[in-house]
Amino acid sequence: MTGCGGGANADGSGGKAVLRFSWWGNPDRAERTERAVELFEKRHPGVEVQTSFAGYETYxxxxxxxxxxxxxPDVMQLDYRQINQYAxxxxxLDLGARDAVRTGGIDKGLLATGAVDGTQYAVPLGRGTQAVVYDTGAWRASGVELPRADWxxxxxxxxxxxxxxxxxxAGG
Structure with missing residues (x-):
């Protein structure tokens, strides 16, 4: 994060700051993430991001x-269960002690998923949702009542x- 603020590198060289960024996923996700990194580097020309990804278990x-x-790595993706382990x-790093990490627009409950004992160690990159998808044709053909929200x-x-x-x- 130091490199994102401009100025000299941690070694005082004044060159590009280098951040190592690692995540898990598949090749499609890697391609999309690499494009996002390219956009980040264009917006922050003093920062070079070295990337690395792998499948979840290997990662x-x-x-x-x-x-x-x-x-x-300097920036890494962690499953919410790993945050406590690494913290x-x-x-x-205690992200709450850094003015450069602006979290005001993040839902407080969601943000809390990156905290351990009141210290903010991670910032969530998204929120997952759960859904049930079902074949209405098969349900109707079976004569079973269709699902209701209050079940x-x-x-x-x-x-x-x-x-x-x-x-x-399937398909009734």
Missing amino acids: KQKLATQAAGGDA TAGVL TWEEWGAAMAELSAADIP
């Missing part, structure tokens, strides 16, 4: 090795059992 192993060796190990888990389970017993092929 977790590589990151653990880097962190254990004191060589974790308590002293790998992560309980017990009602949902009973409907799944009925739908399964009806043995209706």
Whole structure:
């Protein structure tokens, strides 16, 4: 983050600041992320971002090795479960102590997912949603009542059992 503020590098060289950025994903996600990095570098010409990505399990192993060796990336993607692990190990920076990290526009509940014991170590990059998608044709053909927003888990389970017993092929 120091390099994003302009001025000299941490070594005093005054050259481009270099940030190592690592994340997990597939090649499509990597391509889109690389395009975003290119846009970032255009907007911040004094910063060079070195990128690295891998599949989730490989990424977790590589990151653990880097962190254990004191060589974790400057910016890294962490699953919410990993934040506590790396924060308590002293790998992560207290982002709340940095004026350059503006979080005022982020929902407080969402932002809290990056905090450990009141210290902000991570900033969420998005919020996931959960949804249930179902084949209305198959449901109607089975005679099972279509899902309602107010169903309980017990009602949902009973409907799944009925739908399964009806043995209706996809598409009704």
